[in-house]
Amino acid sequence: MGSPCxxxxxxxxxxxxxxxxxxxxxEDFMKGPIAxxxxxxxxxxxxxxxxxxxxxxxxxDPITNLPRIxxxxxxxxxxxxxxxxxxxxxxxxxTYSDEEARISFPYEYLPLPQKGDVVQLxxxxxxxxxxxxxxxxxxxxxxxxxxxxxxxYPKNFFDEVISMKRIxxxx
Ligand code: SF4
Ligand code: SF4
Numbered sequence: 001m002g003s004p005c006x007x008x009x010x011x012x013x014x015x016x017x018x019x020x021x022x023x024x025x026x027e028d029f030m031k032g033p034i035a036x037x038x039x040x041x042x043x044x045x046x047x048x049x050x051x052x053x054x055x056x057x058x059x060x061d062p063i064t065n066l067p068r069i070x071x072x073x074x075x076x077x078x079x080x081x082x083x084x085x086x087x088x089x090x091x092x093x094x095t096y097s098d099e100e101a102r103i104s105f106p107y108e109y110l111p112l113p114q115k116g117d118v119v120q121l122x123x124x125x126x127x128x129x130x131x132x133x134x135x136x137x138x139x140x141x142x143x144x145x146x147x148x149x150x151x152x153y154p155k156n157f158f159d160e161v162i163s164m165k166r167i168x169x170x171x
Contacts, residue, residue, distance in 0.1 A: 004125065011124040012040050014159060021068045022057075029158075033076025033093035033102070037067050038124075038162070039086060051083035078104055082143035091150075094158055101158045102135070104150040109166050112137065112147055120165040121153055128165065130157045 005013045017023045022037035035056070037048065042064040049059040049067065056073035057080060059065045081089045087106045096102035103121075113119050117134045132153030139147045153161055 006040065009125050012038060013124075016040055021066050024069070024071060028071040029092065029094040031071065032095050033091050033104075034071055034074050035069060035076065035078075035080055035089055036092050037069060037080075037084075037089050039067055039084075039088040042066060045085070047083040047085060048080045048089060051080050053077075053079065078138070078148055079142070081106055081148055082146040090162060092158070094155065096152060099155060100152040101155045102150060102152050103132075103161055104136070104138075104148050105163045106146045107149045107164065108146055111167055111169060113149060113164070113167060119151060119167070121151065121157070121161045122163055122165050123160045124162055129160045130154055132161070132164075 005016055017038055017040065020040045022039065024034055024036060028034055044063045046059045046063050049057045054073045054075060056070050058068050076091050076093065078091050081091060081104065090103055090105040093102040113134045115134050115137060118131050119134055121129050121132045123129045130153055132151040134149060135152050136150035137147060149164065151164060
Protein backbone atom coordinates (compact mmCIF):
# COMPACT_ATOMS: atom_id res chain seq x y z
CA MET A 1 0.00 0.00 0.00
CA GLY A 2 1.39 3.41 -0.95
CA SER A 3 1.41 6.58 1.12
CA PRO A 4 -1.99 7.85 2.28
CA CYS A 5 -3.76 9.62 -0.57
CA UNK A 6 -7.21 9.90 -2.14
CA UNK A 7 -6.86 6.48 -3.78
CA UNK A 8 -5.59 4.58 -0.73
CA UNK A 9 -7.50 6.16 2.17
CA UNK A 10 -10.32 8.10 0.45
CA UNK A 11 -8.95 11.47 1.56
CA UNK A 12 -6.50 13.65 -0.32
CA UNK A 13 -3.00 14.10 1.02
CA UNK A 14 -1.59 17.59 1.54
CA UNK A 15 0.72 16.94 -1.40
CA UNK A 16 -2.20 16.09 -3.71
CA UNK A 17 -4.03 19.20 -2.56
CA UNK A 18 -1.01 21.43 -3.11
CA UNK A 19 -0.89 20.15 -6.69
CA UNK A 20 -4.58 20.99 -7.25
CA UNK A 21 -5.55 24.31 -8.87
CA UNK A 22 -7.65 25.72 -5.99
CA UNK A 23 -5.34 25.09 -3.05
CA UNK A 24 -3.80 28.28 -1.61
CA UNK A 25 -0.06 28.95 -1.65
CA UNK A 26 1.66 29.93 1.63
CA GLU A 27 1.57 33.61 0.63
CA ASP A 28 -2.21 33.45 0.06
CA PHE A 29 -2.68 32.35 3.68
CA MET A 30 -0.88 35.52 4.84
CA LYS A 31 -3.67 37.75 3.47
CA GLY A 32 -6.28 36.90 6.11
CA PRO A 33 -9.35 34.66 5.88
CA ILE A 34 -9.65 32.81 2.58
CA ALA A 35 -11.60 29.86 1.20
CA UNK A 36 -9.78 26.53 0.98
CA UNK A 37 -11.26 24.04 -1.48
CA UNK A 38 -10.34 20.37 -1.11
CA UNK A 39 -12.02 19.11 -4.27
CA UNK A 40 -9.70 17.18 -6.57
CA UNK A 41 -12.05 14.83 -8.41
CA UNK A 42 -13.50 15.85 -11.75
CA UNK A 43 -17.21 15.72 -10.94
CA UNK A 44 -20.14 17.58 -12.55
CA UNK A 45 -20.73 20.12 -9.80
CA UNK A 46 -20.48 23.91 -9.48
CA UNK A 47 -22.48 25.46 -6.56
CA UNK A 48 -19.20 26.86 -5.23
CA UNK A 49 -18.80 28.88 -8.43
CA UNK A 50 -22.41 30.07 -8.63
CA UNK A 51 -22.65 30.98 -4.93
CA UNK A 52 -19.61 33.26 -4.81
CA UNK A 53 -20.78 36.85 -5.23
CA UNK A 54 -17.21 38.02 -5.71
CA UNK A 55 -16.63 35.83 -8.75
CA UNK A 56 -13.60 34.38 -6.99
CA UNK A 57 -14.31 30.73 -7.87
CA UNK A 58 -14.18 29.59 -11.47
CA UNK A 59 -15.09 26.15 -12.84
CA UNK A 60 -16.33 27.17 -16.27
CA ASP A 61 -17.04 24.76 -19.09
CA PRO A 62 -17.04 21.79 -18.91
CA ILE A 63 -18.63 21.61 -15.47
CA THR A 64 -16.26 18.78 -14.56
CA ASN A 65 -13.31 21.19 -14.43
CA LEU A 66 -11.67 21.42 -11.02
CA PRO A 67 -12.46 24.70 -9.22
CA ARG A 68 -9.91 27.52 -9.15
CA ILE A 69 -9.88 30.49 -6.77
CA UNK A 70 -8.66 34.03 -7.34
CA UNK A 71 -7.38 34.95 -3.87
CA UNK A 72 -7.29 38.63 -4.83
CA UNK A 73 -11.12 38.44 -5.01
CA UNK A 74 -11.86 36.08 -2.10
CA UNK A 75 -12.84 37.91 1.09
CA UNK A 76 -13.36 34.79 3.23
CA UNK A 77 -17.11 35.45 3.60
CA UNK A 78 -17.91 31.73 3.83
CA UNK A 79 -20.94 31.66 1.52
CA UNK A 80 -19.35 28.94 -0.60
CA UNK A 81 -18.76 26.78 2.50
CA UNK A 82 -22.45 26.09 3.06
CA UNK A 83 -23.15 25.92 -0.71
CA UNK A 84 -20.81 22.98 -1.35
CA UNK A 85 -22.75 19.69 -1.21
CA UNK A 86 -19.51 17.78 -0.72
CA UNK A 87 -18.53 19.71 2.47
CA UNK A 88 -15.23 20.27 0.67
CA UNK A 89 -14.71 23.95 1.50
CA UNK A 90 -13.62 25.69 4.70
CA UNK A 91 -12.26 29.12 5.58
CA UNK A 92 -8.83 29.42 7.18
CA UNK A 93 -7.18 32.48 8.66
CA UNK A 94 -3.50 32.24 9.54
CA THR A 95 -3.45 35.88 10.67
CA TYR A 96 -6.07 35.50 13.44
CA SER A 97 -3.57 36.14 16.28
CA ASP A 98 0.11 35.66 17.08
CA GLU A 99 -0.47 32.21 18.55
CA GLU A 100 -3.69 30.98 16.96
CA ALA A 101 -5.19 30.42 13.55
CA ARG A 102 -8.91 30.24 12.82
CA ILE A 103 -10.96 27.77 10.79
CA SER A 104 -14.65 27.89 9.81
CA PHE A 105 -16.08 24.59 8.59
CA PRO A 106 -19.51 23.07 7.86
CA TYR A 107 -20.94 20.92 10.65
CA GLU A 108 -24.08 18.90 9.98
CA TYR A 109 -24.48 16.95 13.23
CA LEU A 110 -26.38 17.36 16.47
CA PRO A 111 -25.78 18.30 19.18
CA LEU A 112 -24.05 21.48 18.05
CA PRO A 113 -21.10 22.83 20.00
CA GLN A 114 -21.53 26.10 21.89
CA LYS A 115 -19.40 29.21 21.76
CA GLY A 116 -16.55 28.86 24.28
CA ASP A 117 -16.49 25.04 24.12
CA VAL A 118 -13.15 23.32 23.79
CA VAL A 119 -13.49 20.80 20.94
CA GLN A 120 -11.27 18.12 19.41
CA LEU A 121 -10.04 19.03 15.95
CA UNK A 122 -9.39 16.40 13.29
CA UNK A 123 -7.47 15.99 10.07
CA UNK A 124 -8.36 14.63 6.64
CA UNK A 125 -8.57 10.98 7.64
CA UNK A 126 -10.48 11.74 10.85
CA UNK A 127 -7.36 11.56 13.00
CA UNK A 128 -7.18 13.71 16.14
CA UNK A 129 -4.87 16.68 15.67
CA UNK A 130 -5.30 19.13 18.57
CA UNK A 131 -7.95 20.93 20.58
CA UNK A 132 -9.41 24.36 19.83
CA UNK A 133 -11.97 26.81 21.19
CA UNK A 134 -15.26 27.54 19.45
CA UNK A 135 -15.37 31.29 18.81
CA UNK A 136 -18.37 31.51 16.48
CA UNK A 137 -21.43 29.73 15.15
CA UNK A 138 -23.30 30.74 12.02
CA UNK A 139 -26.70 29.30 11.22
CA UNK A 140 -28.28 31.76 8.83
CA UNK A 141 -31.24 31.02 6.59
CA UNK A 142 -29.13 31.25 3.46
CA UNK A 143 -27.01 28.34 4.76
CA UNK A 144 -30.09 26.09 4.68
CA UNK A 145 -29.47 23.77 7.64
CA UNK A 146 -25.71 23.70 7.48
CA UNK A 147 -24.09 25.24 10.55
CA UNK A 148 -20.73 26.91 10.12
CA UNK A 149 -18.54 26.48 13.19
CA UNK A 150 -15.52 28.72 13.75
CA UNK A 151 -12.70 27.52 15.98
CA UNK A 152 -9.41 29.08 17.10
CA TYR A 153 -6.50 26.64 17.36
CA PRO A 154 -2.71 26.58 17.67
CA LYS A 155 -0.91 27.78 14.55
CA ASN A 156 1.54 24.90 14.53
CA PHE A 157 -1.33 22.61 13.44
CA PHE A 158 -2.47 25.05 10.74
CA ASP A 159 -2.25 22.70 7.73
CA GLU A 160 -3.54 19.54 9.38
CA VAL A 161 -6.88 20.65 10.85
CA ILE A 162 -9.97 20.53 8.63
CA SER A 163 -12.90 19.89 11.00
CA MET A 164 -13.89 18.79 14.50
CA LYS A 165 -14.74 15.47 16.08
CA ARG A 166 -18.45 14.86 16.35
CA ILE A 167 -19.86 15.55 19.82
CA UNK A 168 -21.50 12.54 21.45
CA UNK A 169 -25.08 12.76 22.63
CA UNK A 170 -25.40 12.79 26.43
CA UNK A 171 -27.66 9.83 27.14
S1 SF4 B 1 -15.26 32.76 0.86
FE1 SF4 B 1 -16.74 34.18 -0.10
S2 SF4 B 1 -15.51 35.40 -1.50
FE2 SF4 B 1 -14.25 33.63 -0.95
S3 SF4 B 1 -14.65 32.12 -2.57
FE3 SF4 B 1 -16.12 31.69 -0.91
S4 SF4 B 1 -17.99 32.83 -1.44
FE4 SF4 B 1 -16.30 33.66 -2.67
S1 SF4 C 1 -19.41 22.75 -4.89
FE1 SF4 C 1 -17.94 21.57 -3.64
S2 SF4 C 1 -17.95 19.49 -4.50
FE2 SF4 C 1 -18.92 20.86 -6.02
S3 SF4 C 1 -17.19 21.44 -7.38
FE3 SF4 C 1 -17.37 23.04 -5.80
S4 SF4 C 1 -15.93 22.40 -4.20
FE4 SF4 C 1 -16.29 20.61 -5.50
